[in-house]
Amino acid sequence: MRGFLPAMELQRPASLSEALQMLAAHTGRPFAGGTDLMVVYNAGKLRETRFLDIARLPELQGIRETPEYLDLGALCTFTELLAHPAIHRHFPNLVKSAKATGALAIQNRGTLGGNIANASPAADTPPCLLAYGAELELVSPRGTRVVPYELFHQGYKVMDLAADELVTRIRVPKPSGTSVHYFRKVGTRQAQAIAKLSLALVAQVADGCVANLRIGLGAVAPAPVRACHAEAVLQGQPLANLPVAVALEALLADMSPIDDIRSTAHYRSIVTRNLLAQALRTLSATGN
Ligand SMILES: Cc1cc2nc3c(=O)[nH]c(=O)nc-3n(C[C@H](O)[C@H](O)[C@H](O)COP(=O)(O)OP(=O)(O)OC[C@H]3O[C@@H](n4cnc5c(N)ncnc54)[C@H](O)[C@@H]3O)c2cc1C
Incomplete structure (x- = not known):
């Protein structure tokens, strides 16, 4: 009913x-x-x-910038993210994911905190927040605690969030030096589609090598996940000779895709690896 x-x-x-x-x-x-x-x-x-x-609570609003990070209120809408120059300057993957979320009405109304706490494995901003190494500020009557976002999702719709806690703010450290940002969402259509899968990659480049690489995956596990196995293969490797085939093989251990109404496990597995291969071509190209 x-x-x-x-x-x-x-x-x-x-x-x-x-x-x-x-x-x-x-x-x-x-x-x-x-x-x-x-x-x-x-x-x-x-x-x-x-x-x-909670839509009017001031503590959950606004975007604050420090030299090291951006501090985003959980109530920030996708439209607010898209309007902020520092998001464009430092976090292009968040720009892409906010643009890919629903259409204008959803972008005007939907919030970053809601995208996180709804805990959909297919949500668009979580893979980007994982790749950027975000932290969540959680507040309850017992006080405030800060949780690395990569530890927040613990299973399908299972979160490190007590019933009396609110996500109040999301802190995202600014990538330093030369960095490469890649995000791609694959859906049935270019717009107004929930992801069949998505991949976000952020890497720093130092002395022609991968210095600090993080990969976030969407819709290929019970929750948004980091691709730790693939990351371990790529960390420290020379851009001119990235072990792409080994990384793509390792990526299989980071995923547990399923068949559902949007896609199949087989498609998700193949296309997620295709996206990583594409991201690594982008990464290699910065070294040339
Ligand atoms: C037509 C349509 C298209 C959509 N397209 C996309 C899409 O392309 N990509 C995508 O990722 N999502 C999409 N969504 C889903 C949705 O718009 C987003 O997940 C949005 O970010 C949810 O934010 P909200 O503020 O509306 O959350 P709400 O609906 O208000 O809340 C969602 C959940 O989070 C909890 N919650 C919210 N804020 C907090 C907080 N601060 N602390 C603790 N718990 C909290 C609520 O209790 C609830 O359980 C779509 C939805 C619709 C209806």
Whole structure:
């Protein structure tokens, strides 16, 4: 049965501390842009009818820049990300992933924190945040803690996030020196499609070698994952002679793709490796 909209109850806390108290008292799950929640509610897949409207909490808003990193409020929309010059300057993969997320209405309303906490393996920004080495600030009535994003997703829709915690901010360190950024999402169409698979790669280049490489994968495991096996093969290797075949073989150990309505495990496995090969050609080209 479809969700009954008039039964929805949205409570709006006046401050972060009130929001945390309400979360601790089980007032309802956080509702940011609502672009994921409304779909599952409308489809009748949510039992709960009470939600906590966090959309106006100032502590979760805005983009702050320091010399070392960008500090993004969890409520930043994709449109806000796309409008910020520092995102374009330092994090081109985030620009590409925000542009690839839904269409304008979703970009105007959907938030970065919602994209993370919805924990879809196919979400677009998580592979980029993994490749950029992001950290999450989580706040609860018990205090604040900072979690490396790569440790946040622990299985399908399983996160290191307690019921009384909010994702408040996302800190992304600026890549230093010469860096190469690659992101590609493969969907049924160029726009308005959830990813069949995606791959983000960020690498620094020093003395003609790969200095610090990170790869994030989407839709090929129960959660967004880092490709640690492929990374280990490539770390420190000369750009002129990257061990591409060995890295592509190692990438198989980083994935556990499945067949579902969007794609097949076979397609995901082959095309993810094709994307890594393409990313490595881009990386090699910076050395020439
Ligand atoms: C038509 C359409 C197209 C879409 N296309 C794409 C796409 O191409 N790529 C893509 O990645 N996604 C897509 N989405 C999914 C969605 O828009 C994004 O995941 C969006 O970022 C969700 O953000 P939100 O603020 O709307 O989340 P909400 O719906 O408000 O919340 C999602 C979940 O996160 C939790 N949550 C939200 N904020 C916080 C917080 N700060 N702390 C703790 N928990 C929190 C909520 O409780 C809920 O469980 C699409 C959705 C629709 C309807």
